[in-house]
Every structure is written in C-alpha cells, then in structure tokens.
Amino acid sequence: MSDAITLKKISQLLNISISTASRALKDHPDIADSTKQKVKELAEMLEYEPNPYAIQLSTSSSRVFGLIVPEVSNLFYTSFIDAIEDESRKAGYTLIILKSDDDAEIEAAHIKYCKKHRVAGLFACITPSTSNFELFQSLSKSNIPVVFFDRVPPDNSNCNTVCFADERAASIAAEAILKKNKKKVLAIFAEPSLSVTQKRLKAFRKVFQQHANAPKLDIYHTNNYENIKEIIKKQLANADRPDTIFCMTDVILTGAMKAIHELKLMVPEEVAVITISNSDFFPKLYTPEITYVETSGYKLGVLALSAMITCVEEDVPYQELYVDSYLVEGQSL
Amino acid sequence: MSDAITLKKISQLLNISISTASRALKDHPDIADSTKQKVKELAEMLEYEPNPYAIQLSTSSSRVFGLIVPEVSNLFYTSFIDAIEDESRKAGYTLIILKSDDDAEIEAAHIKYCKKHRVAGLFACITPSTSNFELFQSLSKSNIPVVFFDRVPPDNSNCNTVCFADERAASIAAEAILKKNKKKVLAIFAEPSLSVTQKRLKAFRKVFQQHANAPKLDIYHTNNYENIKEIIKKQLANADRPDTIFCMTDVILTGAMKAIHELKLMVPEEVAVITISNSDFFPKLYTPEITYVETSGYKLGVLALSAMITCVEEDVPYQELYVDSYLVEGQSL
DNA sequence: TTGAAAGCGCTAACAA
C-alpha cells in the first residue's frame, strides 16, 4: 500500500515527530494548539485514515462487535441484526456476524474467533444445546463484554442479558384467550430446554391455573414446521378438537396456518388462533389477520446495543434487561 | 492480554528464535523436521492462535470479506448472506456485513471502510442511485477484488458480476402459463426503473408475442404491498376478470394472496397464480402451494463466493456469471 | 511542548 497515508508521512511533511503527530490528532493537552491545527489540517487534506490493525496491535482494542446468531434467514434475527447494525454504525463500530446454525461446536469456534480477534464486545444468542459457558466466561475475563439476547444462559446472575419480558408476553396471550371463553386450547411451544420456552410456558400456565373455569390445556413442544403441521392436523381431526391454537413463535404460526388451511377450517369460527410474533409480518399475512403479542426484534437490538455500550464504556455490574410486549388484535381469536 | 500465547513465548520455552518458531509453524522447508515437531506440539498444547492483527500489519492481507447489502430484513438478501457466510467459513474467511439502506452516501462510507480495513474482497449490491464507481475502482486498484451481485453497474465490462438469468426466469413463467391455455393474465412487475424488471418484462412479453393465441396480458408496476392488494382486488372484481396472476417477486405474491383470500377466491379454480420467488418459503406457505420459478439467493451467494475465491487466488479477467432458474410446480396454476 | 525509543506480534530478507 504505497499510497496509504501514515502518521510517519504526515510527520515528515511537517518536520515533527510521529508521536507529536499522533498526539495532535487526539487532542492531547500537551500539544500546542498551533501544532494541532497544522497536523489536523494536513491529515484532513491527505484524507489520513489510521490503520485499524496497527491501533489494535498496540492497544489491543478494536471497534468491532461480534454477533453470534443461530441463522440469518429469519425475520426475527434479521430485525435484531438490523438494529445492531444501525446502532453500531452510530456508535462507530462495525459488526462481524457469525452464524451458529444452532450447532454448539460452530458456536464454540465463533467464540474463539471473537476472542482471537479481540472484538470490542460480543452479542450472542446461545444454541439450544449450549451447556458449557466457559468459553463465554473466558471472554468476559479477557475484558470482552458479552451481551446475551433472546436465548440466554439459564443462570443469568453473572452475565448480561437482554430478553423479552417472556412471562408478560405469554400472560398477555393467555389472558386474551381467557377473555374469549374458550373451552380447549392447543398450545405449541418451542423446545422445552430453552429458557424462553420455560418462562413463557410457566407464565401461560399460571394464568390458566388462577382462573376457575379456564379452558382445558394441551401442550406440545416443537419448533419444526413439519412436526407442527402434523401435530395440529392430528389434534384438529379429533372429535373433541381444540377450539383455540396458541403458537409460541412465528414458525409455529406458519405451520399451524398451513395445517388449518389444508383442513379447510375457518378462522376463528372453527378454530381460533393467537400467536407471539416478532414482527407484524406473519400475522398480517393471513386472512383474517392473526391476533398476536408482539415481541420486536428491532427493539431488542436497540436495547442490546445500549447495554453493550454501557459495558464497554463503564465498569458496570451485570445487567438483566427486558423489552416489554403488547397485544395486537386481529380477527383470529 | 497477559494470557495470550505468542510466538515469543513459544520460542522462549523452546529456546529457539521467534523466526524459527514462525517458520516451523508454516512448514517452511528450511526447518528441521524435529524442530517442526517440537514447535507444533507445543503450539497445539498451548492452543496458540496467531494474532490476526499482527499478521495483517506485516503482510497487509486479511481474511475478511466485506459485503454491502441494501437491507438485511429481506429474505432474498439474507439467503444470499447465508450462502456467503457458509462458503466463507469453509474457505477460512469471515464476513463484515455493511448495510447501505440504498443510500449512496452510506455506501460510499462502507467502501472506504473496506479499503481502510484492507478486506480481502468486497461483495456489493449497488444502490439504485449509485452512479459514481470510482470508489469501487479504487478498491480494485488496491488489489481488492469486487464482486457485484444482483444489482450491478450498467457497464459491467470492467468488473465482476453475478446475476440471475432474468430473461430465462420470466420466459419460464410465461411458458408455464401458455401451456395451461389461460385467457387473461394480470402481471405485476416491480418498479420499471430497475434493470431486473426491464429484463424480465421484456422476456415475458416476448414469449407471449411469439404465440398466436397467447392470453390477453395486463401489466402493472409496483412492489408495494398495499398497492398490490388494491390493484388485484380491483381487477378481480371485474366481470371480465383475469384467470391468472403473475407475480414478479415474493412481495408481490404475498400482496396478491392476501387480496385473493380477502375476496375468498379459490386457487387455482377461480384464479391461478404463478410467481418468481427467491426461496421456497413463500410459495410453500400457501395452500395449495404456489407454482414458482426459483431464483435462489443462496445459489447466487455460492456463485458469488466462488467467483471471489478465483479473484483472490488467481489473476483472472473480469467475470460475468449467471445463476439459472427453474420451474417448481405447485398446484396453483 | 516535543522527541526518542520501546513495544504490540508477526513476517521476511539477510547473515551466519
């Protein structure tokens, strides 16, 4: 890179030392204003750009965040990424996106990569099978803050977490169902190992338990499109079939709706539907539009980034933050 | 980073020089096998990881690709990203994803960022308003290959491009319609200013013109969900309504299906539907599943990456590559 | 207020 402008060149042109140029550029108090002026002007003119690798090498701190997501072809994660992207840019950071495919080994490799590259911070959504958090902890020990989002370690007392107020979201949905005096609810939740699932399930159940004449509740666990279709088809074929389907995620919703359509059932007359959704996209795709509890990925991202910034800038204790959710009424319940 | 293992430490422990250790690790022919053994073993044991910043600083070459996309909350781009992610990983590279929001200024900042960080290569989908390609060229001059995808510079004689065979996709759809002896087709295309639209429209029309008893063809342009719904609702309300709807994109498809559902029309009995789609996701969401011509973002990504690798490894002339598409039969036509 | 010099971890030309 013969054409690259370096501090050396600037200092030579100005007949000053490299260190003076360096300090002038950072407004070091020791440097005379006149010198600062000169240096800054020349740097501006020459479009000087400090070499990030050299900075990293001497300070071992970079302006890059790592982000580990299970997948990128998923509206929830992309809206989250979107937010992190936007906010990182504003804060002067860039993003390296690492996809885990929900594979704990790949995840481990990514964490190592982040450590090796001394990222300024890591956002992570753990895989369902992540049980060993040592690698994550080794980052924290190396002074690289980790902010877990959405799927977080079961014991979050010694880490930063940013989540949906999962209990709230599930309660809101449960209460909406109660209000409609339904008799039998088929509720599909994602994998039981996930803390999201556990929290949502617990809250959902609790609401039902607190009401004397709550509907009968059947619970299944899966987040696989084909499985979902199968379960729902089977349940809806029963004589004593559910009058309401609760879906914990968008994927579950799309599977459920596919099954309902194939069975040619009317919503909400023959079967009512309510979901928790990460965006308005899927609920609004159907006719009638689906009633849902929104948990916005974008908002989660904004929160995650602000949490990260505080971690990076100050020495704060671990934070546990939540994004609230709310009911959006469609005509499906 | 007191805990970081460096070449220095290894060489001290082994009582050899740093350069010997360095060369041993890269299987330099000059080094004795016994030394290589020792060094490699110790490195393995200590989990030595070379510092990428130091490498970059002394070799000015990184293992990071830059990727500029208009948006990330879009299934087409995410499936492209997905592929680039997967393939980069295999090839030992990581990805920095930069989002332009279709803003030429942001795009320019991103290009500069990539230059400054000496990325190993850049993938770019230009904004509709990009007219100045000097920055891109400055990368190429600095020996950073650029591979344009999907939306590429108008004059692609001096750059690498990876695109869909847009004409083919449209012809395939048109021919599928012809085969079914339809009488009246309502075709919705995206914005007429885009080269994709122009190519697809032209090819679509051409097929119809070459056939004596081709269906009547009505064409509209929009890629806005609400507009699409409106247009389709209006057209389908006519006495002389179309018996087939062609959608140029997934967004158009979702708008069309929403309109069809609201009108409670049966597919394909009352109105047939065919679309061009970037993934199987949307077509398979509906019942019956929609017949579509696939233009896979993932495949485009795989192709883009392989083009990039050849650019990085060999000194090849500019490439102009295409991904072909094919018909996937649903039951909607 | 400024400069000299060491060092971050690695590569590579040159010397031994």
Next chain:
DNA sequence: TTGTTAGCGCTTTCAA
C-alpha cells in the same frame, strides 16, 4: 538449518 534484524503503523513512557 537457524538466528538476527528491520519493519508494518501506531501508542505511550520517559527524557529533554
């Protein structure tokens, strides 16, 4: 076959 040395571009301590 191995070691010495300079250098990549920057930060920072210490000395002037």
